[in-house]
Amino acid sequence: MPATTFPAFPEDVPTHPLLVIDYERIKARNQDEIDRLWEAGTKLGFWYLKNHGVDEEANGMFEMGAETMELPMEEKMKYEQGDDGMSFGYKAAGANAVDATGKKDAVEFINVAKDDALAWPKQARRAYPSTVNARMESTITPFIKKSLDINNTLLEVFNDKLGLPAGKLLEKHSMEEYSGSEARVIKTIPTPTEKGQLLGSHTDFGSLSFLHNRLGGLQVLVPGVDTWQYVKPIPGHAICNIGDALALFSGGILRSNLHRVVPPPGYQSTLIRWSLVFFTRPGNSVPLRALVEDSPIVAEAVAKHPEKDFETGSTSYEWFSRRIKYQRINNRKGPETWMASRGTEANPEV
Numbered sequence: 253m254p255a256t257t258f259p260a261f262p263e264d265v266p267t268h269p270l271l272v273i274d275y276e277r278i279k280a281r282n283q284d285e286i287d288r289l290w291e292a293g294t295k296l297g298f299w300y301l302k303n304h305g306v307d308e309e310a311n312g313m314f315e316m317g318a319e320t321m322e323l324p325m326e327e328k329m330k331y332e333q334g335d336d337g338m339s340f341g342y343k344a345a346g347a348n349a350v351d352a353t354g355k356k357d358a359v360e361f362i363n364v365a366k367d368d369a370l371a372w373p374k375q376a377r378r379a380y381p382s383t384v385n386a387r388m389e390s391t392i393t394p395f396i397k398k399s400l401d402i403n404n405t406l407l408e409v410f411n412d413k414l415g416l417p418a419g420k421l422l423e424k425h426s427m428e429e430y431s432g433s434e435a436r437v438i439k440t441i442p443t444p445t446e447k448g449q450l451l452g453s454h455t456d457f458g459s460l461s462f463l464h465n466r467l468g469g470l471q472v473l474v475p476g477v478d479t480w481q482y483v484k485p486i487p488g489h490a491i492c493n494i495g496d497a498l499a500l501f502s503g504g505i506l507r508s509n510l511h512r513v514v515p516p517p518g519y520q521s522t523l524i525r526w527s528l529v530f531f532t533r534p535g536n537s538v539p540l541r542a543l544v545e546d547s548p549i550v551a552e553a554v555a556k557h558p559e560k561d562f563e564t565g566s567t568s569y570e571w572f573s574r575r576i577k578y579q580r581i582n583n584r585k586g587p588e589t590w591m592a593s594r595g596t597e598a599n600p601e602v
């Protein structure tokens with residue numbers, strides 16, 4: 253079972269401070285807190301979230317992840333994602349590239365679709381290992397429901413700040429429509445000689461990510477700074493970030509920032525690294541484009557930058573499955589395959 257206490261993040265390693273947003277105050281629609289969330293979402297696209305009330309469910313998810321990763325490889329591979337662009341299921345370490353050279357990633361993970369968690373005991377999208385099924389009702393569905401609740405509240409706040417009609421962003425993330433929304437538990441075995449990327453530099457594919465980290469390793473590339481900087485895990489604080497879909501809907505006002513995972517610093521590099529994410533993504537049929545007809549604020553942002561392209565011509569499903577598919581080593585033909593997996597980071601103006 254993953255440990256719940258960890259050696260501290262070393263003091264002499266520089267980190268990038270994120271704004272700390274208090275979820276209780278956001279829920280109460282405190283204007284100062286909303287303004288700080290807006291600042292975080294528009295400047296870097298990353299922030300800490302405290303008072304989110306999901307620690308217990310997150311601990312259960314880490315246990316589910318550990319139980320799953322302990323299954324024999326042959327068993328896990330029965331639930332592998334495959335090479336066609338589906339994300340749900342198991343991904344072995346080394347199945348994805350981390351860069352254009354085709355260097356392999358080092359992270360193993362299990363992804364559970366929000367659609368399966370909400371439909372349980374019916375199967376919506378795919379079957380899972382027994383360790384997932386055993387904890388669907390007790391652990392996974394409660395974690396996913398709480399995470400959805402939090403991300404939906406944040407979406408409502410961004411909706412209003414963007415001057416969109418009430419409920420517009422929630423409509424694009426309907427609970428009923430199938431989507432790429434999923435929970436992910438990631439395990440990374442320490443690799444003493446590895447200094448490079450464990451999970452390649454990327455922007456997130458959907459709208460909002462809600463991340464629970466205990467060891468360091470996550471790094472962000474802050475606008476205007478040319479070196480990667482660690483984000484230090486803080487107990488009880490989730491790390492939240494904006495993905496491509498919200499950046500596109502908002503005409504680039506909200507920022508989908510590059511990030512990656514490298515070995516944790518100092519003594520932490522000798523430990524198994526566990527992380528947990530819930531990704532909120534738009535419904536499969538939703539076109540990814542700036543919502544210019546719905547908000548003068550978005551329309552103005554787009555008009556100010558005619559050089560930028562917010563018309564992807566893709567639905568959320570197409571965007572998401574393309575990115576998953578071309579990260580896969582099995583689909584690799586050359587550096588162009590990696591380029592085909594890129595999102596808004598390939599268009600750094602967005």
Ligand SMILES: O=C(O)CCC(=O)C(=O)O
Nearest residue numbers: 438456465470513527529
């Ligand atoms: O493990 C982490 O800290 C980050 C994971 C991540 O960025 C992702 O899965 O998209």
Ligand SMILES: [Fe+2]
Nearest residue numbers: 454455456511
């Ligand atoms: Fe990510």
